[in-house]
Amino acid sequence: MAFEPLKGLRVLDLTSVVVGPVCTARLALYGAEIIKLESPEGDLMRGLGGQSPTGRHSGTYLHLNRAKRNICCNLKLPDARKIIARLLETCDIVVANMRPQALARLGLDHETVTRAYPGTIYCLITGYGLDGPYSGFPTYDSVIQAAAGIPGLVAARDGEPRYVPMVMCDHVVGEIAASSIMAALVERSNTGKGTFIEVPMFETMANFVMQEHLAQHSFVPPVGPAGDQRLLSADNRPVRTKDGWIAFTVNTDKQVQAFLDATGKGDLKADPRFATVRARADNVRAWFAL
Structure with missing residues (x-):
């Protein structure tokens, strides 16, 4: 029997590329109904990597967006916004990784959505958070790898900084976002209220690799060299x-x-x-x- 604890829940997926689709793919795996919104141009990942025989999507896109329903919508058009409003009435969860400024222009920012639909759980995945000098900056996995010092760990071992040869940050942050949403569902079952969750990629990854960076430098004064020497x-x-x-x-x-x-x-x-x-x-x- 399938393990589907989220069966009966509906998710409006306003994400693209990797980190957001990883999150909603996890929710789909646990039984949630995912309605993925794409612009007429389509998700960037449709065109990256080897193409299917139809030429409409790559293998990577299929991996990230399996078990989802799709709707093509130009959100700049008034009729499209009416469609989204009707979807929001029936959705339990909204997941987005657009820049906050773009969401606000479309009326899909978390303040607007949660005010109109107070039972909604709204998860926003950002690069650097909503506050601070980098707020609103676009980012990708390789940039966050660098910001979190992951190439530096590789350099400490191999002598030259390199990225980990996978979209590590996108996968880690996407899974953290999914687990945060499930925690919010527990809270909603207790309070009856939705909530807003912000998952910044940089902060999440900085926490994820902190032990690997610090190790013996976790103490003051340090009791040995920085970094996990076994891994380095x-x-x-x-x-x-x-x-x-x-x-x-x-x-x-x-x-x-x-x-x-x-x-x-x-x-x-x-x-x-x-x-x-x-x-x-x-x-x-x-x-x-x-």
């Missing part, structure tokens, strides 16, 4: 073997003893650098170099 070791990677690559990890003392025996390094079991979890943490680069 260039030797922390899959290992080449005669017939391919192998991925493994050993963490507990018992696992380490078995690993050293299996790899013919049993003599190192008595090495004080590797005898305990604490000792291996203090000598992490030497440990991974094995």
Whole structure:
């Protein structure tokens, strides 16, 4: 039996590209009815990547927008706004990742919507939040990766800053937005009232990678170098073997003893650098170099 805790709920999806569609795809997976609004030009992701035989959408677009209903609407036209108003009357949730200024011009900002429909849960995904010097700036995954210092972590390991080769921030923030909406649904079941949720991409990702950046610098004064040294070791990677690559990890003392025996390094079991979890943490680069 399908797990559909959101069945019976309707979502107006005012999102595009990746981060917003990730959020609404999660809600769809849990049974919500998603009505995705697209402009006549279509979502940008329709044209990025390998195209379907019809030439109307890419594989990426299909992954992000599966199990959704679509409506094409030019919101600059009065008749289109009437259609959206009728949809809002029946929607429990609105998710948007347009810039706040554009939403306000269209009368679809959270103040206008929640005032007219007080039971609505409105989730706005922004780049940098509604306040501050970067408020309203457009952004994409790679920009947020850089702002959160993710290429810097790669540079600390490999010597050169690079992006993670996936839209990591879009996926993480989209999932956080979906979980925030579900928390708001619990609150609405208790209070009968909707709510406004803002999910800034930068703040979300800064929190997400904070431990990886700080580690021993979480203390004042620092008790060691910044960053998780296990993750920053260039030797922390899959290992080449005669017939391919192998991925493994050993963490507990018992696992380490078995690993050293299996790899013919049993003599190192008595090495004080590797005898305990604490000792291996203090000598992490030497440990991974094995």
